[in-house]
Amino acid sequence: MPEPRRLVYRHPLPIRIMHWINVLALTLMFFSGLQIFNAHPSLYWGNRSDEGAEILQLGARQDATGALKGVTRIGQHEFTTTGVLGVSRGRDGSPQVRGFPSWLTVPGPQWLAMGRRWHFFFAWVFVLNGLCYVSYAIATRHLQRDLWPTGADWRGIGRSIVDHLRFKHPHGEAALRYNILQRLAYLTVIFVFGAGIVLMGLAMSPRMDAVLAPMVEAVGGRQSARTIHFIIAWGFVVFVLIHLFEVLISGVFNQLRGIITGYYAIDSSPADTSAPRQDTSSESVPAQERPHD
Numbered sequence: 001m002p003e004p005r006r007l008v009y010r011h012p013l014p015i016r017i018m019h020w021i022n023v024l025a026l027t028l029m030f031f032s033g034l035q036i037f038n039a040h041p042s043l044y045w046g047n048r049s050d051e052g053a054e055i056l057q058l059g060a061r062q063d064a065t066g067a068l069k070g071v072t073r074i075g076q077h078e079f080t081t082t083g084v085l086g087v088s089r090g091r092d093g094s095p096q097v098r099g100f101p102s103w104l105t106v107p108g109p110q111w112l113a114m115g116r117r118w119h120f121f122f123a124w125v126f127v128l129n130g131l132c133y134v135s136y137a138i139a140t141r142h143l144q145r146d147l148w149p150t151g152a153d154w155r156g157i158g159r160s161i162v163d164h165l166r167f168k169h170p171h172g173e174a175a176l177r178y179n180i181l182q183r184l185a186y187l188t189v190i191f192v193f194g195a196g197i198v199l200m201g202l203a204m205s206p207r208m209d210a211v212l213a214p215m216v217e218a219v220g221g222r223q224s225a226r227t228i229h230f231i232i233a234w235g236f237v238v239f240v241l242i243h244l245f246e247v248l249i250s251g252v253f254n255q256l257r258g259i260i261t262g263y264y265a266i267d268s269s270p271a272d273t274s275a276p277r278q279d280t281s282s283e284s285v286p287a288q289e290r291p292h293d
Contacts, residue, residue, distance in 0.1 A: 004268050005266060006265065006266060007263045007264065007265050008263065008265075008266055009262050009263055009264075010258050011259060011262045011264070012262065013262065014132075014136055015133075015136070016260070016262060018129055018132060019259055020259075021125065021129045022126070022129055022130075022133075024125075025122045025123075025125040025126040026126065026236060026240075028118060029119055029122045029123055029126060030233060030236070030237065031105060032105070032106050032107070032115045032116075032119040032122070033119055033233060034099075034100045034104050034105050035105035035106060035108075035110075035111065035115035035119075036115050036116055036119055037099055037100065038098050038099040038100055038105060038110070039112045041057065041058035041059070041086075041100070042054045042056065042058070043055050043056040043057075043223075044224075044226075044227065045220060045221075045223060045227060046220055046221040046223055047220075047221030047222055047223060048221075048223065049223055054073065055074070055075060055227065056072075056074055056227075057072070057073045058070075058071075058086045058099035058100070059073070059097075060086045060097040068095045068097065069082050070082035070083065070085055070086025070087035070088070071086050072085045072086060082095075085099065085100065085101075086098075086099070088100075088101035088102065089101075090109065091109065098110070106118065123198070123201060126198075127198055130190075130194055133190075134190070146177075146178055146183075147178065147183050147186055147187055148183070149180055149184065153179070153183060154180060156180060157180045157181070160180050161181065163179070164181060169249075169250050171266070171267045172266055172267040172268070189236070189239055193232050193235055193236055193239070196228065196232050197232040197233060197236070199212075199215065200219070200225045200226070200228045200229035201229055203215060203216045203219065204225050204229065206222075
């Protein structure tokens with residue numbers, strides 16, 4: 001007989017709103033960023049972008065038959081990536097030279113000026129939403145109470161690694177607490193990825209040279225800042241993919257109900273199967289940072 005469950009009010013309205021704003025902003029920033037990258041699909045280190053000094057280049061060349069072949073070069077190593085990177089099919093079905101395929105770029109297949117407008121607009125949405133989240137987390141003590149690792153968390157890091165490798169998820173009240181890997185992951189996303197991608201984005205702007213000159217020099221130059229910005233963007237992609245995988249294997253309906261309505265089901269004893277109740281110990285924890293059922 002399945003164990004009875006009860007609903008806990010897990011995600012308050014401000015957190016749910018900020019979560020979905022973040023989803024929208026990050027998605028459109030990423031795809032518009034790829035459109036901007038396509039205008040010059042190469043990465044460098046330092047202040048200069050000299051030909052032959054690329055550390056990553058998405059390009060094309062003709063093969064022996066005259067057909068276009070997509071080539072991705074990382075350092076001195078080349079890979080054929082026709083159909084995905086370097087050369088992909090346009091909307092008319094013909095092969096076209098472009099870094100990333102058109103279906104990955106917004107607002108259009110090749111519209112640099114509008115892509116920059118979209119990117120900068122949603123970047124400010126991301127920044128303001130992030131500041132609201134951090135302020136809310138500090139004011140409700142969610143940051144200090146639920147995200148900052150304790151001594152017990154560090155002592156349990158080995159068990160957390162084993163549980164994650166075995167896809168073993170906590171149940172009952174334990175599902176309302178973070179383990180050490182979750183805490184470290186979310187702190188990294190918020191304060192390293194979030195802050196880093198914004199600062200590197202600003203460092204790429206010539207108008208910010210006077211303000212951020214020491215930081216630009218510290219990372220090696222404007223081209224270095226662009227490369228770091230690109231790497232962090234893909235770091236966000238990896239985090240999101242892992243997050244979605246965890247949602248899939250831990251109960252999609254329960255997770256979606258939590259982030260849409262605020263209510264989340266946990267295992268309960270037979271004596272505790274009453275109506276939904278408020279969980280005051282975890283109500284300020286955002287959906288993307290709560291442990292999975």
